[in-house]
Amino acid sequence: MARPLHKLSAATVKAAVPGKYSDGGGLWLHKRRDGGGQWFLRVTVHGRRREMGLGSINEVTLKEAREQAEHWRLHARKGIDPIKEREKQRREAERNLHCLADVALDAFESRKAELKGDGKAGRWFSPLELHVLPKLGEVPVSDIDQIDIRDALKPIWHSKGETARKALNRLSIVLRHAAALGLDVDLQATEKAKALLGKSRHTPQHIAAMPWIEVPDFYRTLEEPTTTNLALRMLILTAVRSGPLRFMRYDQIEGEIWTIPAEQMKGRLGQTSDFRVPLSDEALQLVDLARPFDREGYLFPGLRKGVISDMTMGKHMKKAGLPFRPHGFRSSFRDWLAEQTRVPREIAETCLGHVAGSQVERAYLRTDFLEQRCLIMTEWARFVTGENEENYDDF
Structure with a gap:
């Protein structure tokens, strides 16, 4: 015979004195002396009686308690422990939180x-x-x-x-x-x-750059054609960042131009154009000197796999007792341009692959000054190799 359900009413719940009251179907109300109360459900699963709380009467109405009771009784009839199932669902819900x-x-x-x-x-x-x-x-x-x-x-x-x-x-x-x-x-x-x-007390430390006047002396120390030396020499001659340099490929070179894919150019996000780098005669000689080290088309492969790391070039300079970093050669080149030439700022910045000018200016100025940059990189190479140590006031 089925046990009667819904024996309580909202008024009964409110007026009940301390004690335990059955609503039927295993749903019980435990009324406390302080006026509060708790809903709980008694079910039997695999011959074992289980008792689970369903919430406070101040937060869960009689109707809601009955709905919960029916939900968990259904699990019990299927042989599922409702307490364990609720805990399992709680853990899954926590895992699904957007942490x-x-x-x-x-x-x-x-x-x-x-x-x-x-x-x-x-x-x-x-x-x-x-x-x-x-x-x-x-x-x-x-x-x-x-x-x-x-x-x-x-x-x-x-x-x-x-x-x-x-x-x-x-x-x-x-x-x-x-x-x-x-x-x-x-x-x-x-x-x-x-x-x-608050305001940070940290003082930014700029990357240490070799003074441009000292670059030729350092360049001469890189005469032995090792991968590291060749990479450093090419880095100096092209004034590019080490990332594109380390991943430089033979199939990116056509004639006297090395084309860096747009996605490798920092600071040029949103632009679909590649960046063309003019190669001086000295740089082209380095391309030929690097061919014995060719692996998978890269000019400067790593010792065992991939390409040479920026750390490798940095370690070479540190081992030589120099406080400078490879990336600093871009500053060396830019200082040489500023102090020894009359190259306009927009051309100088383009040599470094920087996006110069406002968005409106760039919309109208589509040139990459390739012809002018070819002359600049040629003169820079002549200075670096010691072929030309004069000033460039007319350049």
Whole structure:
């Protein structure tokens, strides 16, 4: 015979004195002396009686308690322990929360097309991965506030100011991405955190660059045609960044022009044009000298696989007792242009692959000054190799 259901009423629940009252079907009300009360359900699963709480009478109405009871009785009739099933569902729900780590990865994936080399170098994501996600990665993004962000970045705010700034910038992007997903986030949290952190005491350290007057002497020390020496010589002669240089391929060279794919050019995001680099006679000789090291079409392959690393070139300079870094040769070249020539600024900046001028100016000025840059790189090579040590006031 089925047990009668719905024996209680809302009025009974409210007026009940302390004690336990059955609503039927295993649903019970436990009324306490302080006036509060608790719903609980008794079921039998595999011959074992189970008792699970369904919530306080102040939060769960009689109707809602009955609906919950019926839901969990159905599980019991199927031989499923309702207490274990509810705990399982709770754990799954927690796993499905939009934690910061998941949203950050999703934001990174959506931005890869905008990043150099599809973000494979990891530079966009690493500030978050190293300094934010270890502390906040498992926190639901909707719960993150300025206090959380401040506490996460405080250890590096003054000691690694630039890294902290990048982490804050990336986090702001992630929060905007979360908002676009429809999540409830505080888009001002990063700005509030910045206000709490105060002004950073960190002083940016510029990359140490060799004075241009010393470049020829250093260039002469690279005479032995090793991969490292050849790469450093080409880096000096072309004034490009080490990334495109390390991945330089023979099939990118046509005649006296080396064409760097647009996606390898930092600071030229959104542009579909490649960047042409004029090669001097000295640079073309290096291309021939590098052929014995050719692996998979790369001029400067690594010792075992891939291409030569930026660290390898840096170690060479450090071993020579020099305080300068390979990237600094771009500054050496730019200083030489400024102090020894009358080359217009827009041409000088184009030599470095920089996007010069305003957006409107660039819309009308489509040239890359290739002809003028050919002359410049030829004169730079003559200076570097010691063929010409004169001033270039008329150049």
